[in-house]
Amino acid sequence: MSGGAEGRDRRRVRHPAPAGLPDARLLSRRPRAVVVGGGIAGLAAATALAERGVAVELCERQGHLGGRAGSWTETLPDGTSVSMGRGFHAFFRQYYNLRALLRRTDPGLRLLAPVPDYPLLDAAGRVDTFRALPRTPPWNALAFAARSPTFTPRDLLRLDARAALPLADVSVPATYRRLDHMDAEEFLARLRFPAAARHLAFEVFSRSFFAPPDRLSAAELAVMFHLYFLGSAEGLLFDVPRVPPSGLWTPLGDRLAALGARVRLRTAVGAVRPGPDGFTVEIGGEDVRADAVVLALDVPALRELVAASPALGTPRWRRRIAALRTAPPFLVRRLWLDRPVAADRPAFLATGGLAPLDNISVLERYDRDAAAWALRAGGSVVELHAYAVSAPREETSARLLGRLHEVYPETARAGEVGEFTEWHEDCPLFAPGTFFDRPAVAGPAPGLVLAGDGVRIDLPVALMERAATTGWHAANLLLSGWGLAGHPLTTVPLRGRLVPARWRGGAVPPVPAGL
Numbered sequence: 450m451s452g453g454a455e456g457r458d459r460r461r462v463r464h465p466a467p468a469g470l471p472d473a474r475l476l477s478r479r480p481r482a483v484v485v486g487g488g489i490a491g492l493a494a495a496t497a498l499a500e501r502g503v504a505v506e507l508c509e510r511q512g513h514l515g516g517r518a519g520s521w522t523e524t525l526p527d528g529t530s531v532s533m534g535r536g537f538h539a540f541f542r543q544y545y546n547l548r549a550l551l552r553r554t555d556p557g558l559r560l561l562a563p564v565p566d567y568p569l570l571d572a573a574g575r576v577d578t579f580r581a582l583p584r585t586p587p588w589n590a591l592a593f594a595a596r597s598p599t600f601t602p603r604d605l606l607r608l609d610a611r612a613a614l615p616l617a618d619v620s621v622p623a624t625y626r627r628l629d630h631m632d633a634e635e636f637l638a639r640l641r642f643p644a645a646a647r648h649l650a651f652e653v654f655s656r657s658f659f660a661p662p663d664r665l666s667a668a669e670l671a672v673m674f675h676l677y678f679l680g681s682a683e684g685l686l687f688d689v690p691r692v693p694p695s696g697l698w699t700p701l702g703d704r705l706a707a708l709g710a711r712v713r714l715r716t717a718v719g720a721v722r723p724g725p726d727g728f729t730v731e732i733g734g735e736d737v738r739a740d741a742v743v744l745a746l747d748v749p750a751l752r753e754l755v756a757a758s759p760a761l762g763t764p765r766w767r768r769r770i771a772a773l774r775t776a777p778p779f780l781v782r783r784l785w786l787d788r789p790v791a792a793d794r795p796a797f798l799a800t801g802g803l804a805p806l807d808n809i810s811v812l813e814r815y816d817r818d819a820a821a822w823a824l825r826a827g828g829s830v831v832e833l834h835a836y837a838v839s840a841p842r843e844e845t846s847a848r849l850l851g852r853l854h855e856v857y858p859e860t861a862r863a864g865e866v867g868e869f870t871e872w873h874e875d876c877p878l879f880a881p882g883t884f885f886d887r888p889a890v891a892g893p894a895p896g897l898v899l900a901g902d903g904v905r906i907d908l909p910v911a912l913m914e915r916a917a918t919t920g921w922h923a924a925n926l927l928l929s930g931w932g933l934a935g936h937p938l939t940t941v942p943l944r945g946r947l948v949p950a951r952w953r954g955g956a957v958p959p960v961p962a963g964l
C-alpha cells in the first residue's frame with residue numbers, strides 16, 4: 450500500500466466540483482459522448498462522464514488501455530509470455546487526480562509499491578539520493594543540498610538568489626508570462642547553478658520531459674520544480690506499479706463497461722464532423738452521432754485527426770493544433786538476462802552525463818510478473834531509457850547496452866534470453882514561447898473538448914498528472930454544460946510556499962472556473 454489516504458500535504462488545494470444534477474438520466478434526454486483515446490486522459494474523462502450517467506463510447510486505436518503508460522504481452526524466443534510497455538513510470542504522491550482515478554478500482558492503491566530511494570549517478574561516479582529526506586520545503590531542498598556530493602555549500606552561496614526567485618514563486622500562468630520566452634539551459638546558466646549539480650538536479654527533470662534543456666521552456670522547468678520539489682510536501686519519492694501497467698488500466702475499462710459505457714479497443718476514430726446538433730464521429734468506418742467529443746490524443750494523433758476533420762473548430766484553433774510539436778525520439782530497451790544484477794542494485798537509477806543513458810530500472814524489484822520470471826530463470830529483467838535522442842536507433846540501442854555494462858559491470862557477463870525495444874516520437878515538446886498558443890481543454894465549439902499531457906491547463910500539473918487532470922476537467926466542462934455535477938480536482942499549492950506574500954508580484958490567481 451502506498452501514498453496514504455489522499456495525500457499528506459496540508460496545503461494541497463482542493464478545487465470543488467461544479468454543482469449540478471447527480472445523474473444524466475434525470476435530464477429530458479441522456480447526452481451521448483465519444484471519448485477518442487484510451488490513455489490516462491481518455492480514461493479519466495470517460496470515467497467522469499460515465500459516473501454521471503452520460504452514455505459514453507471510448508475508442509482506443511490499440512489493443513490495450515493506458516496509452517503511453519500501458520502494457521501488452523510479448524513472447525520471448527523461448528516461447529515464454531512476458532509483459533512489455535513503453536517503460537518505467539514514476540507515480541508521484543502529488544499526482545492527486547491520477548490517484549483519484551486509480552482509486553476507482555483500487556481504493557487503497559495496493560497496486561502501487563513505494564520505491565524507497567532512487568539514486569542519481571553522474572559521470573564522475575558521484576551519487577545523490579532521496580532516501581529519508583524531509584518532505585516539506587524548504588527542508589527537503591536544504592537537506593538534499595547539504596548531503597549532496599555535487600552541490601557544495603560554496604555552490605549554494607554562488608547561486609544568484611534574484612534569478613532563482615521564480616523557482617520558489619511559481620504560479621500558473623504567471624510563471625509562463627515571466628519565463629516562457631527563455632529556454633531551461635539559459636535559465637539555469639543565469640542562476641549560476643554548478644554544472645555537475647545541473648546534470649543531476651535539473652537535467653534529470655528536463656530530460657524527463659523528453660527534451661534537452663535548450664529546447665524546453667524555462668517556465669515548464671520551473672512549474673515542474675514547484676510540482677515535485679519546492680511547492681509540495683508530499684516528498685520526492687514515488688510509487689511504481691506492482692503489476693504490469695495493464696493491471697491498472699484494464700480494471701478501469703471493465704468498470705466503465707459496468708457503468709454502461711462502450712469500450713472499443715483496436716478501434717480508431719477517422720474523423721469528426723460537426724453538425725447542427727452535435728457531431729458525427731467516424732469510428733472504424735461507421736458513423737456514430739454524439740452530443741460531445743473528447744479528443745484525448747497524443748500530439749501526432751491529434752494533429753492527424755483534426756487535419757482529417759476539415760470542418761472541425763475555428764481556423765485559429767486548427768492552426769494551434771497543427772503547430773504542436775513533439776519532443777525528439779526516446780528509446781526504451783528491456784532485456785531479459787540469464788544472470789541477476791547485483792543484489793544492491795536499486796529498482797531505479799537515474800543518470801546524468803552518461804549519454805545516451807538516462808536511467809536503468811530493475812523490474813523484478815517491484816513488478817510481480819518480472820519477479821516471477823527472474824526467480825524461475827535465475828536472471829534479471831532490466832530496462833534502459835534514452836530520452837531526447839539525436840542519434841539513429843541502432844546506434845543508440847548499442848550505446849545504451851555499453852553504458853549498462855559500464856554502470857552494472859555484472860551484466861556484461863549475462864546472456865540475453867530476450868529483448869524488446871520501443872522507439873517513438875510522440876511526447877509533447879514544451880518549447881520556449883509556445884505556452885500561450887497551446888490549445889486549452891475548452892474547445893472552440895460547444896461539446897468539443899481536449900485532454901492529454903500536451904494540452905494547456907492553468908494548474909501546476911505535468912506528465913501523467915496533466916493527462917489525468919485535463920481528462921477530469923474536460924468532462925467537468927461538458928457536465929456543466931448539461932447542468933450535471935462535476936468532479937473535484939486537487940493540486941499542489943497554487944503559489945510557491947517559500948516566498949513571503951509581500952515579495953510576490955501579484956495576487957493569487959482565481960481558480961478554477963475557466964482554468
Ligand SMILES: Cc1cc2nc3c(=O)[nH]c(=O)nc-3n(C[C@H](O)[C@H](O)[C@H](O)COP(=O)(O)OP(=O)(O)OC[C@H]3O[C@@H](n4cnc5c(N)ncnc54)[C@H](O)[C@@H]3O)c2cc1C
Binds near residue numbers: 834
Ligand atoms: C518512456 C516514458 C516514460 C515516462 N515516464 C513518466 C513518469 O515517470 N512519470 C510521468 O508522470 N509520466 C511519464 N511519462 C509520460 C506519460 O506516459 C504521459 O504523460 C501519459 O501517459 C500521457 O497520457 P495521455 O492520455 O495524455 O496520452 P496517451 O497515453 O498517448 O493516450 C492517447 C491514446 O490515444 C490513442 N489514439 C491515437 N489515435 C487514435 C485514434 N485515431 N482513435 C482512437 N485512439 C487513438 C493512442 O493509441 C493512445 O492510447 C513517460 C512517458 C514515456 C513514453
